[in-house]
Amino acid sequence: MVDYTVDADGIATLTWNVADRPMNVLNTDSIAAFGAAVNRAVADAAVRGVIVTSARPEFLAGGDLEFIRTISSAQQSMDITGPLSATLRRIETSGKPFVAAINGTALGGGLEVCLACHRRIAVDDPKLQLGVPEVTLGLLPAAGGTQRLPRMIGIKAALPYLLEGRKVGPQKALEAGIVDEVVPAAELLARAKHWLLNEGASATVKPWDAKGYKFPGGTPQSPGPTQVFFGVSGHLLSKTQALYPAPEAILAAVYDGCQVDIDTGLRIEQRQFARLATSPETKNMIRTLFYAMGDANRLAGRPQGVPPRKFGKVAVLGAGMMGAGLAHVCSVAGLETVLLDVSLEAAEKGKAYGAKILDGQVAKGRLDAAQRDQTLARVKTTTDMAELAGCGIVIEAVFEDRAVKADVTRRAEAAMDADAIFATNTSTLAITGLAEVSSRPASFVGLHFFSPVEKMPLVEVIRGGKTGEAAVAHAMDFVKRIRKTPIVVNDCPAFYANRAFGMYPFEAMTMLAEGVNPNLIENAGRLAGMPMPPLALIDEFSVELLHKAMKQGRLDQGAAYREQPQDEVLVAMVDELGRPGRKAGKGFYDHPAEGGRTLWPGLARRFPLAEEQPSLDEVRQRLMYSQSLEAARCVAEGIVSTRDADVGSLLGWGFPSVLGGAISHIDMVGAARFVEACDRLAQRHGPRFEAPQALRDMAASGGRYHPV
Known part of the structure; x- marks a missing residue:
């Protein structure tokens, strides 16, 4: 896991080499091996300094998600994150200089190991990436990233790396102050050793452990960072609709942790990580964004026994x-x-x-x-x-x-x-x-x-x-x-994607015909986490296009065609009102040439508002459940696999990744509760909300589409 050598000059080299994984990753075994190697170097009186590097093309890719995926309780999470955090503090306070010789990409926990070292030297390779992208999978850096990075480069500079998962090359990292040097690959280890022998002895105390340390740019309660937190919080809320817990947890870890000493801050970080690691939202994101997406990109669904074909x-x-x-x-x-x-x-x-x-x-x-x-x-x-x-x-x-x-x-x-x-x-x-x-x-x-x-x-x-x-x-x-x-x-x-996604705009138009306030419809879509409100989305890809598809369906199916609730809205918008969408400057919205959009005031005249309006939650439920229900029908009919249904919903139409995809959404709600809700909707709004028998059977047996 970690090779250990000491040369004649007393320089120990700890080389990451997790041989039983495709890449160097952090898991129970590798963390223990690294901790043992660090303790050995610190205890050995002959060791003057330590180089941390890798035998693999990457330095350290971060946490093993299979390892993280098994976390089921807050205590288990603390037990998992605690040892690495303790090892990194051991590095910082050992009295011996540690230098990270970064020969390849260091992401997540990989970069956090580097941040704990007293110096960071990276290879000058544009393919090398540095960052803490855990937020993209619903997590936060749990090995000190939310505490060390702000203490190194300031809160304002650190937040884009933490909240956006920003990854940079070595030169950008040097400019940002994340690494201290960038050198040619052939000089990496020699330069690391030179620093240890000549400057390391005087650089064994981290700035935040030194007396008189001042937080760069100020602490969270300083005027500058306070304004940053206010601005970032508002922007995040408008972007995530409070559906994604990771950005909020990162902000909390930075805000609370950077007001106290580093050791207390690290404990705050680990608690926030435990909150995320045990959440269904994070498990959804890991399952679909990492595992299911990885399987799809590796062509796991490809027919077996067919030789691969190359195209020129x-x-x-x-x-x-x-x-x-x-x-x-x-x-x-x-x-x-x-x-x-x-x-x-x-x-x-x-x-x-x-x-x-x-x-x-x-x-x-x-x-x-x-x-x-x-x-x-x-x-x-x-x-x-x-x-x-x-x-x-x-x-x-x-x-x-x-x-x-x-x-x-x-x-x-x-x-x-x-x-x-x-x-x-x-x-x-x-x-x-x-x-x-x-x-x-x-x-x-x-x-x-x-x-x-x-x-x-x-x-x-x-x-x-x-x-x-x-x-x-x-x-x-x-x-x-x-x-x-x-x-x-x-x-x-309509295949899978258009068939399932179509329920989103179709249900919006159905509600419009029922007299539901269009502002309520649009806000419900936005608050549900969809990329665009449904009526605005229809304008973007054309009301006229849906109108043509409806007419083609009528032609193809003849007498078998069943009128759909949204048909009357499409006919009214195109044939009666002449409002085909954004390209014409008018659809459900007015789209002035100078830009922007506003809901067309005439909607309320053509589709009068009902005296009694539904709740926001009911509108949101109709918009989202209709998509997942159609996805479930496609799975039941053998049109698409559960994995591909989830991947397709995220990549094809922007279904919220925090829900894991259109099928994972049902698992998150629970099949029994989902079917009960569909039955209530079917009673009020018609048979389009009736659940397929396969889903009813799953609900009755307490089953799921995906393992927990």
Whole structure:
């Protein structure tokens, strides 16, 4: 776990080497090994100074989440965090100098080990990252990060690292005062030893342990930091709606801990960590953001027994906004990309979309001009289907029109290589139906990208009725190649993401038709933790688009189509009132050219307010339960797995990560309580709130979708 050596000059080297893990991590065994090595060095009279470094490419990646995941009580949490905290205080007060020779990334507990050392020297490597990003998983630094970092660089400078999980490279860390030196890799250990032998003996007392120590920038009760706390608290509340406990716990640890001595502050920090580690919110975030997301990115749902496929050349058919975005992400991933449209002018316009994005990155210094030019050179615009030769995958991204897609499919398949995959990008049209015109339906797969493609990380890989397992597997290989996260979805109307997410705007429009105050609807969506209030969101992606989808559904289903509660609102907004959304400057909101938005006053005239308004909690429950209920139906129908349902809800439409995803939300409420609430909603608002039998069975047996 930790190798221990002492050289002839009395310099001990403690080298992290957690061999039974993919990376150096902190867990019960490694913490104990490190504590024993520190105690050995401190007790050895021959040791003049100590270097802490790593034998692995990373310095120390932080806490082992599997280890943290097992915490079930506050006492267990204190028992786990206490030993490392005690070891780090032993380093600080030992009377011997310790230097962290940071050879690779040090995050979370890894950086906290470095902060306890009397000096920090980092390798000059832009890939190296330093930070305490625990907040992104619902935790806080529990090995002194909330206490040492503010005491080193001041509260105002430390809070962005603690509250935002900010990670920086070595040069930025040097500027911030987080490290003391940045040196070439070949000089790291020599420089660390030189400091120990020449300066270390006079630097064995930490500033906060020295007499007369003054907090940089002032303590929490000083005028400057007090204003910082007021400002940060208000900003956090507006951003998190008080749903996420970690930022508040971090603020409390800093505010309370930095008013007392370091040892008391460390105990305050450990108590706040215990509060988080035992909370359902944190367990949700760890399960979905780390484990489930990691599984999805490792292609855990990929059909087994299918050899992986490498892609070098791909094609995108259609250079509209979606096709242009696809061509851009493919070229950025290093793929030779054919961008085909009916005219060269249209194809070039699509290529220009990517050029504009790259130009912006050059202007911000994130990319140099040569890299931009190389990326653009990978995109070949054309009108000739013969250019599809040699492409491993051809992605159709034309209009949501069956006839247009059918024509493109036939012409493309005639020009494609025999082993190439044909993927259709659609958000509403069933893959099985679109594949009916295909001459090789086993190689026909759906890829549902989200807009804008360059920003949205999720892709639904949709298995049609005749799609082969090889096509699904290779489509997943492609999605990973372009650095997106795939989830596997079986074919059904609207697939998974649009089907479950659609309940959010649909329920909002239903309530509007019932006479619920639109301000109440919008505030409920915001307070529930959704990225945007529902009516504002509909305006963003177009009222007209939903109206067209409704009309297409009527055409597809004919007499079998069942009128939905939101249909009358869509008809009124588009056909009667001519308010199609933000692009037209008018939808549920007025969108003036100079920017901003306000709810359209005419909503109250067209949809008169009911005399009796529901509570905020009821509106919020309707908005959120409708999404989770539809996700549960998709799981019950075999459309999507529980893991992919959660990942898809977080990445696809911004379901609050603190709830763990649309399915984890049910576990958090409890299946029995969730079903009871749905039954009450169904009695008041109709059968759309009726729970599927599989969920009822789970509720009756006290089961869960995920293990605790």
